[in-house]
Amino acid sequence: MQLFDTHAHLDSEQLQPHLDEILALVDQGSMRINAIGTDPRSSQRCLELAKKHADVFAAVGLHPNYCAKFDESHWQAILEIVDDPVVVAIGETGLDKYWDDCPFDVQLKWFSRHIDLSFEKQKPLVIHTRECESEMIETLESSARGGRIIGIMHSFAGSADAAKRCLDLDMYISFAGMVTFKKSTELREVAKLIPDDRILIETDSPYLSPHPFRSKRPNLPMRVESTAECLAEVRGVTVAEFAAQTFENANRVFGL
Numbered sequence: 001m002q003l004f005d006t007h008a009h010l011d012s013e014q015l016q017p018h019l020d021e022i023l024a025l026v027d028q029g030s031m032r033i034n035a036i037g038t039d040p041r042s043s044q045r046c047l048e049l050a051k052k053h054a055d056v057f058a059a060v061g062l063h064p065n066y067c068a069k070f071d072e073s074h075w076q077a078i079l080e081i082v083d084d085p086v087v088v089a090i091g092e093t094g095l096d097k098y099w100d101d102c103p104f105d106v107q108l109k110w111f112s113r114h115i116d117l118s119f120e121k122q123k124p125l126v127i128h129t130r131e132c133e134s135e136m137i138e139t140l141e142s143s144a145r146g147g148r149i150i151g152i153m154h155s156f157a158g159s160a161d162a163a164k165r166c167l168d169l170d171m172y173i174s175f176a177g178m179v180t181f182k183k184s185t186e187l188r189e190v191a192k193l194i195p196d197d198r199i200l201i202e203t204d205s206p207y208l209s210p211h212p213f214r215s216k217r218p219n220l221p222m223r224v225e226s227t228a229e230c231l232a233e234v235r236g237v238t239v240a241e242f243a244a245q246t247f248e249n250a251n252r253v254f255g256l
């Protein structure tokens with residue numbers, strides 16, 4: 001069984017003590033990881049890991065929570081690395097109303113640049129949304145070209161309606177550990193509705209470990225298996241079937 005963690009912050013300080021163990025597993029062929037950048041330095045670090053490990057890939061971009069500090073030089077640094085073949089996605093980008101570090105109109109401006117870059121490079125967006133579901137869906141629908149957005153809704157925690165509107169734009173929906181929590185009954189119902197060819201799994205490590213590791217920090221990419229087990233049960237398939245399906249979906253969206 002091979003799993004694909006479509007979203008892990010491998011450059012995070014918290015993961016450094018575990019990095020050798022994580023990369024050894026990857027190099028043995030038991031999983032693939034998309035290492036996600038949040039600023040130029042972190043994107044560069046993800047790129048370096050992807051160059052060294054055949055089953056690690058990189059996403060490069062500027063995270064909405066940090067965008068108050070970004071200027072043209074940061075964007076240029078992303079443009080310089082985006083064409084590398086191991087860069088399989090644009091992100092982490094998106095919109096966030098939970099943290100107020102960056103004015104929303106500034107977030108929108110950076111998000112729209114990432115959307116343009118995704119169409120130009122034909123690489124999928126990795127999209128973060130927190131407490132602004134309707135603004136996000138409206139932005140995506142008004143930015144679609146040919147009725148579609150190339151992208152992944154990362155750590156999806158939205159409504160069935162939001163999921164449907166993203167699917168109508170031909171997007172992928174990725175679930176993180178939150179879907180395994182006892183209280184996440186509604187989110188599991190949403191996960192049941194996602195078509196077989198549009199569902200992905202991720203850890204968002206080092207954040208939010210899935211059940212039964214919830215109290216364990218940091219979260220680690222191998223725990224994506226717990227999310228796979230939970231969703232396989234919800235969707236009435238075996239873990240092996242679900243792992244194979246999500247692995248194939250991830251390879252498709254990342255063009256691998």
Ligand SMILES: [Zn+2]
Nearest residue numbers: 007036092204
């Ligand atoms: Zn993230």
